[in-house]
Amino acid sequence: MSMFCFQCQETAKGTGCTVSGVCGKKDDLARRMDVLIYLCKGISTLSLELNNKGITTPEVNPFILNSLFQTITNANFDKAAITKSIYHGLELKRKLLKLANENGVDINKLPEAATWDANTEEEIQAKETEVGVLTTKDEDIRSLRELVVYGVKGMAAYAEHAHNLGFVDEDIYNFMKKALASTLDNSLSINDLINLVLQTGEYGVKTMALLDKANTTKYGNPEITKVDLGVRNNPGILVSGHDLLDLEELLIQTEGTGIDVYTHGEMLPAHYYPYFKKFKHFAGNYGNAWWKQREEFETFNCPILFTTNCIVPPFEKATYKDRIYTTGAAGLDGAMHIADRENGKMKFRRDFVLDQKNLVLIVEDVITTGYSVQEVIEVVEETGAKIIGIGILVDRSGGRIQFKYTFHPLLQMEVKTYPPDECPLCQEHVELQKRGSRNLLTNP
Numbered sequence: 001m002s003m004f005c006f007q008c009q010e011t012a013k014g015t016g017c018t019v020s021g022v023c024g025k026k027d028d029l030a031r032r033m034d035v036l037i038y039l040c041k042g043i044s045t046l047s048l049e050l051n052n053k054g055i056t057t058p059e060v061n062p063f064i065l066n067s068l069f070q071t072i073t074n075a076n077f078d079k080a081a082i083t084k085s086i087y088h089g090l091e092l093k094r095k096l097l098k099l100a101n102e103n104g105v106d107i108n109k110l111p112e113a114a115t116w117d118a119n120t121e122e123e124i125q126a127k128e129t130e131v132g133v134l135t136t137k138d139e140d141i142r143s144l145r146e147l148v149v150y151g152v153k154g155m156a157a158y159a160e161h162a163h164n165l166g167f168v169d170e171d172i173y174n175f176m177k178k179a180l181a182s183t184l185d186n187s188l189s190i191n192d193l194i195n196l197v198l199q200t201g202e203y204g205v206k207t208m209a210l211l212d213k214a215n216t217t218k219y220g221n222p223e224i225t226k227v228d229l230g231v232r233n234n235p236g237i238l239v240s241g242h243d244l245l246d247l248e249e250l251l252i253q254t255e256g257t258g259i260d261v262y263t264h265g266e267m268l269p270a271h272y273y274p275y276f277k278k279f280k281h282f283a284g285n286y287g288n289a290w291w292k293q294r295e296e297f298e299t300f301n302c303p304i305l306f307t308t309n310c311i312v313p314p315f316e317k318a319t320y321k322d323r324i325y326t327t328g329a330a331g332l333d334g335a336m337h338i339a340d341r342e343n344g345k346m347k348f349r350r351d352f353v354l355d356q357k358n359l360v361l362i363v364e365d366v367i368t369t370g371y372s373v374q375e376v377i378e379v380v381e382e383t384g385a386k387i388i389g390i391g392i393l394v395d396r397s398g399g400r401i402q403f404k405y406t407f408h409p410l411l412q413m414e415v416k417t418y419p420p421d422e423c424p425l426c427q428e429h430v431e432l433q434k435r436g437s438r439n440l441l442t443n444p
């Protein structure tokens with residue numbers, strides 16, 4: 001047995017995936033995810049100890065949310081991304097341990113998950129064999145602990161979507177940490193754990209209500225909607241998953257470009273929200289259920305964006321592999337992961353990590369002001385990675401924009417731009433319909 005995972009209904013023979021996952025998860029990735037979960041439990045324990053001393057640890061919640069989200073079924077098949085999350089978590093844990101030491105927390109009484117450290121691939125690999133599901137020998141205790149962990153993973157996914165829309169609930173975050181830490185507590189009886197499972201269910205409902213509030217506040221109440229099927233003649237982008245904020249940003253960014261946006265599989269319900277109906281290029285739904293993607297993506301000859309868990313790893317000979325993009329907790333080995341924004345500023349977050357060892361080529365399709373590329377330059381420079389050049393398809397500044405790195409546009413053209421008070425259309429009182437692709441001011 002090279003792995004053990006029984007977290008979903010796809011599990012082999014209804015008992016557990018032991019060689020590789022029915023979902024496509026390989027054994028090495030499964031073992032690496034076991035380490036990430038172990039780390040989340042240790043970090044939760046430390047964070048609670050610090051909270052008891054009156055110390056808040058705001059970095060912990062985003063880490064727990066994203067890490068757990070990465071490990072749910074069909075979300076992330078990129079071992080490098082999981083490993084980066086582990087290194088990120090280890091760094092966070094060192095910081096918490098330092099705080100704990102400085103504030104009188106008795107480290108010696110904490111479980112090993114709270115103090116374990118690693119600096120190399122070999123050390124992480126060695127840990128994989130010590131921390132999987134089967135390390136809890138008693139079957140009943142194991143099942144109850146895992147029920148709690150899976151419930152908390154679901155909460156993490158919902159809570160992260162809500163968080164991205166600006167809705168947070170500290171009570172939920174605290175429960176998640178308490179629940180994770182409790183799975184390390186060998187003093188808990190079966191009855192204690194049954195109560196914890198029931199409480200996990202209650203908090204799961206609370207988290208769903210939080211996400212519902214976030215979605216309906218931002219996008220309106222879902223209503224019965226007729227959704228177009230099939231495709232139009234324009235270039236398109238296919239979006240799958242559940243992250244409505246990603247969909248919104250994509251629709252704003254593509255508006256007026258001649259590109260149509262289609263949903264696939266689990267993104268279909270987005271059409272029911274009134275907000276999205278204003279986008280004329282939100283063209284409809286393409287294809288069938290998420291698990292039919294291996295056939296359906298072959299015939300959709302445009303980019304495919306996975307925003308959450310609904311990924312089936314493509315076959316080796318699949319023609320669409322180089323058209324796959326991921327955001328947030330989603331990941332796929334070989335696919336492009338897209339940088340996020342925070343407070344309007346571009347940022348690598350959700351565990352996309354660069355360091356001094358990485359060489360970076362920045363590539364953009366079209367530049368007008370060069371502002372977005374400059375933002376990427378800044379976030380890459382902050383990581384210490386080395387930028388080796390910038391490639392652009394179309395430079396609409398006519399050559400006025402220069403960067404401090406080697407810069408190659410394939411096409412240069414002059415597109416006239418005006419300061420606001422010199423715009424001839426404004427002087428003719430032509431109504432403003434869209435304020436550029438960045439939407440920093442018009443995006444509510």
Ligand code: SF4
Pocket residue numbers: 005006007008009010011012016017020021022023024025030072073074
């Ligand atoms: S998540 Fe994948 S590996 Fe785990 S039980 Fe489900 S199908 Fe098996």
